Amino acid sequence: QSSTNQKKALIVYYSLRNGNTRIVAEHIQKSVGGDIFRIETVNDYPSVYNEVTAQAKRELESGYRPPLKNKVKDFSQYDVIYIGSPNWWNTIAPAVMTFLESYNFEGKTIVPFITHEGSRLGASVTDIKKMAPKATVLKGLPVRGGSVNEAMPDVQRWLKDLGLIK
Ligand SMILES: Cc1cc2nc3c(=O)[nH]c(=O)nc-3n(C[C@H](O)[C@H](O)[C@H](O)COP(=O)(O)O)c2cc1C
Numbered sequence: 001q002s003s004t005n006q007k008k009a010l011i012v013y014y015s016l017r018n019g020n021t022r023i024v025a026e027h028i029q030k031s032v033g034g035d036i037f038r039i040e041t042v043n044d045y046p047s048v049y050n051e052v053t054a055q056a057k058r059e060l061e062s063g064y065r066p067p068l069k070n071k072v073k074d075f076s077q078y079d080v081i082y083i084g085s086p087n088w089w090n091t092i093a094p095a096v097m098t099f100l101e102s103y104n105f106e107g108k109t110i111v112p113f114i115t116h117e118g119s120r121l122g123a124s125v126t127d128i129k130k131m132a133p134k135a136t137v138l139k140g141l142p143v144r145g146g147s148v149n150e151a152m153p154d155v156q157r158w159l160k161d162l163g164l165i166k
Helices: 020-032 049-062 094-100 124-131 145-150 152-161
Strands: 008-013 035-038 078-088 109-116 141-144
Touching: 008 020, 020 035, 020 078, 020 109, 020 141, 020 145, 020 152, 049 094, 078 094, 078 124, 094 124, 109 124, 109 145, 141 145, 141 152
Parallel strands: 008 035, 008 078, 078 109, 109 141
Antiparallel strands: none
């Protein structure tokens, strides 16, 4: 970062296994710099896909918040926080909900990005706003899971539209 009073960006993401959301997070970090943080749950999800979707459905319906393994060091040093999640049942993954409820987002700007297999953003951005009501939440970017490797131009257009890169 060049200017002395400009705070660093933080790029936070959750990605189950395939790393679709991780790849978009990396496109963002290549574009804006800053630090990257992977959300990890204490307990792993099952290895069978159908079991993951069933468990996720139960967790979302009950409002369960999976405990997280790791914490961001000195969260207050960041003012722009990119938050990435896969679309799970039309919203963000429960681990990202835990994350949003674990930090003070007052005065922060959240920039959401979502990978999906057809539902695009769904209710994810609306739900992020509910879980971090004191943050300013900018326009979210949906990226199809199968297209993440080619998504850099879309990522950069979105960042330019938001005035986050030149
Ligand atoms: C539990 C679960 C629920 C999902 N629900 C949806 C959904 O409602 N709509 C959709 O388009 N994709 C859904 N998907 C597909 C993921 O959003 C997509 O594969 C995503 O890119 C995975 O990202 P990741 O590899 O970073 O975990 C779901 C995947 C899982 C595992």
